Amino acid sequence: MNSLFDKVNQHRKQHLPFVLYRKPNSKTVIGLFQENDHLYFSKDFHEKGFVFAPFRNGDVIVFPLELSSVKFAAPHLASASDEDFAGIQPDSHDKEHFMALVQKGIDAIDQGLFSKVVLSRSEAIALPEFDLEAVFERMLQQYSTAFCYCWFHPKVGMWMGATPEKLLYAKENKFNTMALAGTQPFQGNDVVFWQNKEREEQEFVTHFISENLKDITSEMTFSSPYTTRAGNLLHLKTDIEGVLNTHSNLKKVIDILHPTPAVCGLPKLVAQSFILENEGYDREYYTGFLGELNHDFNTNEMASDFYVNLRCMKLEKDKAHLYMGCGITKNSHPEAEWEETVNKSKTMKRIL
Numbered sequence: 421m422n423s424l425f426d427k428v429n430q431h432r433k434q435h436l437p438f439v440l441y442r443k444p445n446s447k448t449v450i451g452l453f454q455e456n457d458h459l460y461f462s463k464d465f466h467e468k469g470f471v472f473a474p475f476r477n478g479d480v481i482v483f484p485l486e487l488s489s490v491k492f493a494a495p496h497l498a499s500a501s502d503e504d505f506a507g508i509q510p511d512s513h514d515k516e517h518f519m520a521l522v523q524k525g526i527d528a529i530d531q532g533l534f535s536k537v538v539l540s541r542s543e544a545i546a547l548p549e550f551d552l553e554a555v556f557e558r559m560l561q562q563y564s565t566a567f568c569y570c571w572f573h574p575k576v577g578m579w580m581g582a583t584p585e586k587l588l589y590a591k592e593n594k595f596n597t598m599a600l601a602g603t604q605p606f607q608g609n610d611v612v613f614w615q616n617k618e619r620e621e622q623e624f625v626t627h628f629i630s631e632n633l634k635d636i637t638s639e640m641t642f643s644s645p646y647t648t649r650a651g652n653l654l655h656l657k658t659d660i661e662g663v664l665n666t667h668s669n670l671k672k673v674i675d676i677l678h679p680t681p682a683v684c685g686l687p688k689l690v691a692q693s694f695i696l697e698n699e700g701y702d703r704e705y706y707t708g709f710l711g712e713l714n715h716d717f718n719t720n721e722m723a724s725d726f727y728v729n730l731r732c733m734k735l736e737k738d739k740a741h742l743y744m745g746c747g748i749t750k751n752s753h754p755e756a757e758w759e760e761t762v763n764k765s766k767t768m769k770r771i772l
């Protein structure tokens with residue numbers, strides 16, 4: 421990692437953009453270093469490079485391959501600890517505020533406005549000392565099955581995260597994605613019981629993907645939902661794969677999938693306006709997506725590999741802003757949803 425971090429430190433000093441990332445279950449860290457400080461935006465996902473997209477429909481930033489240098493590292497990491505972690509306690513004000521927001525979401529569902537909405541909050545924590553290399557290494561070590569990244573642009577800021585959720589992998593006309601939703605803490609048990617509320621919440625996502633990709637695919641297969649672990653949390657997941665038909669292209673698939681009901685809600689547009697009007701803060705890149713665009717940096721093949729930006733934080737000089745949310749349905753309880761966000765906040769707190 422030393423020479424990779426030499427390059428990172430050089431880039432940070434010169435205020436130049438870079439991204440470091442490691443794919444789920446991979447041992448290789450890839451670094452992409454843009455050699456000027458322009459902000460480039462993707463035009464219809466035709467470029468090759470690395471994209472970083474916000475939650476709201478808007479400008480998708482790309483680090484273009486032809487303007488960047490690439491470096492690899494294969495760090496030796498100690499094995500992760502499974503210790504329970506209490507973390508810094510959030511403010512009681514935050515709790516009241518978030519529970520009132522969840523209640524408002526439940527009321528809107530009862531009134532028939534939508535059937536699911538994903539509501540979130542952000543929490544700032546002081547970081548008097550921050551060692552990027554140490555934090556990044558702890559993230560790799562703790563979350564071997566996540567997509568781990570650190571992204572920086574001098575005109576946007578620094579973001580870091582360890583997300584369990586793939587948005588889309590596409591190569592030629594083949595693609596795969598997932599429906600991930602439903603959360604409970606991992607308690608070391610082999611047998612896991614899921615309530616109907618979580619099953620329903622996850623089914624919404626699978627159903628949405630199946631219905632909405634129908635017109636641009638010629639084949640699609642779905643696994644049964646199964647339990648998957650992300651750090652100290654468990655989720656329900658369905659794997660989805662298929663073949664895109666000739667009416668399709670990357671932009672069309674992304675426009676359908678992003679933002680999925682796993683991070684926004686159903687129907688998408690009403691849920692999204694409810695979020696924008698009521699959450700009371702700007703999600704920016706949280707619940708956006710990021711990843712390789714039209715280029716697999718390991719194999720140099722043409723493929724795209726995007727992840728949803730979850731379990732992430734925005735880093736400022738002496739502060740980190742953590743982001744976490746949860747799916748609200750008619751059977752949600754504000755207190756339980758609050759606890760879920762507290763558990764999700766530990767993903768980043770644990771490595772700081």
Ligand SMILES: C=C(O[C@@H]1C=C(C(=O)O)C=C[C@H]1O)C(=O)O
Pocket residue numbers: 538540585600601602603655682683730731743744745746747748764
């Ligand atoms: C919104 C987040 O996670 C999403 C919401 C989940 C849920 O509601 O159970 C589970 C996984 C993610 O799709 C987050 O981590 O902030």
